[in-house]
Amino acid sequence: MLQIENLQVRIGDKEVLKGINMHIEEGETFILFGPNGSGKTTLLMTLMGFAGYEVTAGKIIFKGVDITSLPTYERARLGLGMSFQRPPTIHGLKTKHLVSMCARNRNIDVYAMAQSVNFDKFLDRDINAGFSGGEIKRSELLQLMAQNPDLILFDEPESGVDLENMALIGKTVRTLLDGACDPSPETCMRDLRRRHTTSGLIITHTGYILDYVNADRGQVMYNGVLCCDTRPTRPRDILDHITKFGYKECIRCLN
């Protein structure tokens, strides 16, 4: 699904990513850890192709296409989606209009979709205008449901979310990645999962999201490079490791 080779990225004069290699398989959910300022958000922004993130070396292959220099909307149309942490307010643009635009030519029931994330009452509000932290999360998820991407990038989906909303957001992220998970007489759970090919790349500090999604692999970003790619790659193990020993172990790993 996604293949990143020796990706180096500069913001202004600052070299932030210093040679990232990463691959994410179809249907796989990948967890990215790392201390503040290590370059996690920068990686997601670069994957989306936003201005200001200058790729100085390396390439990004998505679904077999080299997207390193494609404009953002072409990446989105290829099936790349992202949940924004601090999305801008667009005055006069109603949430329901944006949601239906996200679906492009697909037919969706905006209202029913919004109800499933408890967001139907916000459909007539201008997008992100005065939304609280948790409301932004639900709005982003709703847009992604409408967009239906093949790889979804989440930047700290649990930040600023209360416990009750965490369950809703966790379940919605899971649905987005794994599809509707109710087994039916014709299909068992295993087949359902196998048939669904949405991949995820999730940044988390707390790991709360791990209670909800089937995380397959993980790595730690440290100072613009990825480490822990040989040793524990199960996200739970990485989280336990960081919790016990802190990020200093990552430096050892690198040396």
Place this chain on the structure above:
Amino acid sequence: MSQLTPQVDLEAYSFEGQESEELKDIDQVSDERKAELRMVGVDLDATRSRAGTFLQFDHSTVHCQSTGQGVEVLGIVQALKKYDGLPEYFWKALDKNHDEFTRAASQQDLHGGYFIRTQKGVKVPDPVQTCLFIKGEKVGQNVHNIVVVEEDSEVHIITGCATSHGVMSALHLGISEFYIKKGGKLTFTMVHNWGEEVMVRPRTVGIVEEKGVLQNNYVILKKVKSVESYPTIYLNGPGAIARFNSVIVTPTGSYIDSGNRIVLNAPNTRGEIISRAITTGGTNIARGEIIANAVPARGHLECKGLILGDGIIQAIPELQGRVAGVELSHEAAVGKIAQEEIEYLMARGLDEDEATSTIVRGFLNVDIMGLPKELQASIDQTIADLDASGGM
């Protein structure tokens, strides 16, 4: 300023001889003409959902009818005859000697205009539509409009001002006087769609009594040579409210100097002026002035401008508090579309043009005016067309 207000040469326009026949049957109007009128909110196929219809073509009032829903709609000349010169209203809010255009308007032949008066206590269910239309090249049109909203009554007037397709140059002089009595409410929506060389010099004054409300909407999206317009509203009774919303687009060659003045003359009055301006190459002077002479009184001015071409937007918000305790505020911002907003929409699959036009439409946000569906749709269509033709 790099540009000065284009000057009007009154001699260059003909104020005589452009008469049109009365239209007994509205079906005489061609489909093409109907389409031109529909663009400015005047729908001749929907007269059944209008409480009244008034049409002025060049120098003649050609059609005037009301459906008897508690509102009287007359041509001004007829009204002056019927009501002995309308001594309480005709040139009473506005001074003939206000400026060269009021003087010209009072000295030239009066070509028409409308007199609209509600019945006391009646909330007129459907809008009244009026159209001031110019068909002939180099026509000078001189109209005088009077609106009287009687006590506790309510009406929505839609006024479309336009020139016929093919008319390049003309001059529109329009005097308007609004009288809103105690507890009355007037929603006044004006849509302009002029020829490219047309000069427009309306002069408008309104007087609002106790607990009266004026909600004024103004939309101009297409090229015009020059508009200079500065309606002044006096809130003379306690609890009176005035709200102005305008949406102004200035393409290359347009020069629009437009704004509103609200004078808060009584306690508990409120004034609000909200304008959205986009330039794609023209000049827009966006004025706004709130003067408070009484307390408690509140006023807010909001002026937002987007520069999408090499145009000029000059926001001139003015606040004048003349007694202690008034609350007046303003907010003005002139800039460009935020890259962050474009990227957000592109991340959802919209290309740069789609993202830009989505943001522009949101910015213009005509929705808040609460217009009838067909007019809203027609304005949305005009914005979409401008967009598609690269006008934005």
